[in-house]
Amino acid sequence: MVLRVKASALLISLPISLVTLPLQAATFFFNVASTPLLAPSALHHQLKQLAPQATPEALHMAAEALSCADPSAERLAVIDYSLPSSEPRMWVFDLHQNELLFEELVSHGQGSGDALAETFSNTPNSHQTSLGLFRTMNSYYGRNGYSLRLDGLEPEVNDLAFDRAIVIHGADYVSEDFIDQTGRLGRSQGCPAVRADVTYPLINSLKEEQYVFAYYPDEEWLATSTFLNCGTESQLAQR
Structure with missing residues (x-):
């Protein structure tokens, strides 16, 4: 203008x-320059257009959470743990360029279930996956190779992710070959592990102040999540 x-x-x-x-x-x-801010409905539409094969409810909840936390965010990964691990259930979006960057397999924790994840927690040493909205931190080299630290933004849901060393990393047990042999992916200690072949580009697309949203139709979490029930105000300022 x-x-x-x-x-x-x-x-x-x-x-x-x-x-x-x-x-x-x-x-x-x-x-006067301004960055366009997408409302939840507009962001949901954008996500559906880019990943029509993804579960609509997972994308809807991801749009609600991100619109609450950071409407001008550049990158978002959505993980739908309602799907079995044998199916692609992780989508990485470039919201500014309007592109789907990755559609990938992703593991869940040993304590969360077998082929299907059914139990989630924020508890140390549970080897369970956590739900909710995460903000990405720095990449680093650890015992699982190139990895990406996650900061859980939801109190009592995922805010112990950093202390639990819940990170994105590559793993040999995340592959089509492993699925052919066992009918499912291997399981982590709670981390969203991805295929070794995409570790570097996927982590590099998400590192440093981007977002990851992990979904499952858990009634209690859906009803009480900080970012799914904030209306039009951002709760991130309270952290």
């Missing part, structure tokens, strides 16, 4: 040296 304001309307606030300028040479232009 461009606003044009005549100097004659601003004379009382201008330095004397500027007031002496010829009036016809003193027309000022102010450019």
Whole structure:
């Protein structure tokens, strides 16, 4: 938007040296730039257009959470743990470029279930997966190779993720070959592990202040989640 304001309307606030300028040479232009912020419905539509094969409810909840936390976010990963591990259930979106970057297999924790994840927690040493909205941190090299730290944003739901070392990393047990042999992926100690072949590009697309949303139709979490029930106000400012 461009606003044009005549100097004659601003004379009382201008330095004397500027007031002496010829009036016809003193027309000022102010450019006001703003980043478009997507409402939940618009973001949901964008996600559905980019990943029509994803579960609509998972995308809807992801849009609600991200619109609450950071409407101008650039990248978002959505994990749908209502699907079996033998199916692609992780989608990584570039929201600014309107692109689907990855559609991938992703593991769940040993304590969460077999082929299907059914139990989730925030408890240390449970080897269970956590739900909710995470903000990504830095990448690093650890015992699982190239990895990405996650900061859980939801109190009592996933806010112990950093302390539990819940990270995105690559794993040999996340592969089509493993599915062919066992009917499911291998399981982690609670981490969302991905195929070894995509570890570097996927982590690099998400590291440093991006978002991951892990979904499951858990009634208690859906009813009480900080980011699914915030209305139009961001709860992130409270952290």
